[in-house]
Amino acid sequence: MMARPQAGAAARIRRPGPDDAAEVLEVIGRVHAGARDCGPVTFDEATVRRWLTRPGRYADKDRYAYLAPDGFLGYRWQHGNDQVFIERVVASSAATTRALWAVAASNSTVAGTARAQVGPSDPLWWMLREQDADIAERESWMLRLLDAPAAIAARGFPATELAVPLQVTDDLRPANSGRWDLTVRAGQGRLSRHRTDPGSPSRAGPAPLALGARGLAALYAGTPVATLRRAGLADGGIPDADAALDGAFAATPFMLDGF
DSSP: OOOOTTTTTTTOOOOOOOOGGHHHHHHHHHHHHTTTTTTTOOOOOHHHHHHTSBBBBBBBBBBEEEETTEEEEEEEEEETTEEEEEEEEEEEHHHHHHHHHHHHHHGGGEEEEEEEEOTTTTTTTHSSSOOOOOOOOOOEEEEEEEHHHHHHHOOOHHEEEEEEEEEESSOOOOOGGGEEEEETTEEEEEEEEEOOOTTTTOOSOOOEEEEEEHHHHHTTTTOHHHHHHHHHHHEHHHHHHHHHHHHHHHOOOOOOOOO
């Protein structure tokens, strides 16, 4: 059972068509950016236009999409009329979130089961009056850094500052291997080769955190360093650096798309 949507919110919801592809992309992107989500995939306008054209991912006799100024819903019927699969519900405001879920829930008089694909922090879990929903399936996906410096530069970071030495071992991508200096400042990260000035006195400096390709990818995705240590994916370093890395890389990445 879900709380009723606010009056008037449903009036702003409409069925989008192919010409709304740019707006659909803009709304979905704005919602994820506003929520500071990490991981959702974006697509080009031509792809979304195709999805909104019959027969498409969101436009067919058993496939539906709804668009609001600050939200989007896509769902389809499965197994005849026995089950509704809610592929995507994203919204910025509480009113639109409830209104879109109310549209999906309106099929409950026919469908015996509703399956929804949601993120780990989706507001759905806080909107239910009873514990009517369960996690039935969780799919894991693989992540690998092909170009470590470019990946760090492209990743977003919080407004924190750190400088941590890393020792990376990557047998399949030798360019990623070696001693690196990781710096984060003003929301931007940089991974640069560690250099020692030949004219300066030799200083050992802090011990680098040793990571393999798996450990580096897991850290990039927000896995705490303590977890990496217990899994045998990290070694060396110092405790203060662990805490700084946890704060800089903190994230709960997810996707609402399957491959």
